[in-house]
Amino acid sequence: MGLRGASPANSDSARPSKKPVRETSRPGPTSRSLASPPPVIHPSRGDAAAGERLLRRRPPPQMGDERVKAEALQILGLFQALPRLVVFDLDYTLWPFYCECRSKRESPSLYRHAKGIMFALREKGIDVAIASRSPTPDIAKVFIDKLEIKSMFVAQEIFSSWTHKTEHFQKIQRKTGIPYKSMLFFDDEDRNIESISKMGVTSVLVENGVNLDMFKLGLSNFATNVAASSTSKDE
Ligand SMILES: [Mg+2]
Numbered sequence: 310m311g312l313r314g315a316s317p318a319n320s321d322s323a324r325p326s327k328k329p330v331r332e333t334s335r336p337g338p339t340s341r342s343l344a345s346p347p348p349v350i351h352p353s354r355g356d357a358a359a360g361e362r363l364l365r366r367r368p369p370p371q372m373g374d375e376r377v378k379a380e381a382l383q384i385l386g387l388f389q390a391l392p393r394l395v396v397f398d399l400d401y402t403l404w405p406f407y408c409e410c411r412s413k414r415e416s417p418s419l420y421r422h423a424k425g426i427m428f429a430l431r432e433k434g435i436d437v438a439i440a441s442r443s444p445t446p447d448i449a450k451v452f453i454d455k456l457e458i459k460s461m462f463v464a465q466e467i468f469s470s471w472t473h474k475t476e477h478f479q480k481i482q483r484k485t486g487i488p489y490k491s492m493l494f495f496d497d498e499d500r501n502i503e504s505i506s507k508m509g510v511t512s513v514l515v516e517n518g519v520n521l522d523m524f525k526l527g528l529s530n531f532a533t534n535v536a537a538s539s540t541s542k543d544e
Contacts, residue, residue: 328401328497329410377425377521378432384525385433390535391528392493392511394485395430396478397423399441399449399467401497402515408452409445417452420518427461436485438464440477440494442501473504490538493531495519 372380385391400407403423411417430437439462443449446467453459464484466477474496482489489509496502502512511534513527 328405329407372421372425374425374428377422378428379425380521381422381426381429381524382432384521384528385429385435387525388528388532390532391433392435392531393491394436394438394463394481394487394493395527396438396440396481396492396494396510397427397519398494398496398498398501399439399443402495402519403439404452405518408443408448411448411452413448413451417456419456419458420520422520422524423518424456424458426519426521426524427458431461436463436487437461438481438485439467440474440481440496441467442470442474442477443467444469473498473501475504475508478505478508478510490534493527495523495527 397403402420404417404419406417408417427437439453441449449467450465453462453465459465464481466480468477470476478489478492478494481487481492492510494502494505494510494512495515496505496512497515497518499514502514506512511527511531513523513530515523
């Protein structure tokens with residue numbers, strides 16, 4: 310079913326992890342793929358110093374999984390009200406590609422904070438699950454195996470669907486028995502965020518995959534939602 314069109318140009322695994330346009334899933338003027346391109350630096354117009362600064366700028370230091378986990382645990386310690394279950398999308402949330410554009414033979418990698426965050430959640434006793442609309446669950450599952458993260462998930466709902474993950478969450482709720490209001494969800498597609506928020510799940514739109522900043526934001530939004538719902542009950 311043509312939910313997600315993959316152009317052959319996107320199948321080159323050596324490409325950097327720039328998010329390709331997926332026409333059927335991101336229509337309309339609000340699509341981020343239509344956002345203005347970054348400003349171009351023209352050294353000939355007196356911006357040479359800025360250009361040099363950009364060239365000199367070093368990438369941020371790589372944090373190992375253990376260090377990310379320690380920071381994620383610190384962040385978890387900041388909040389009284391914590392979710393019982395955190396649900397992640399796969400493509401462009403846990404890993405920087407659409408897995409239907411990849412082959413099972415490849416060795417995938419996650420966004421660099423993803424594993425540490427999941428380790429921290431597990432250590433804190435918080436369940437972790439997947440909700441993905443990937444049309445190639447076979448590839449997704451092979452990658453999850455290769456990344457050695459399969460044992461982290463209490464539920465893996467990976468199937469193509471015309472709903473914006475409401476079906477995925479209904480299945481996760483039935484499997485875990487955890488109410489929607491005790492769940493936190495990360496995804497890179499605003500339509501999924503919209504529909505799952507309506508179910509009562511605290512949902513966070515990620516731009517460049519899940520990272521410690523997004524994690525903190527999600528937990529903060531979750532705590533705010535819990536406080537708001539207990540206030541409305543008191544009234
Ligand atoms: Mg995605």
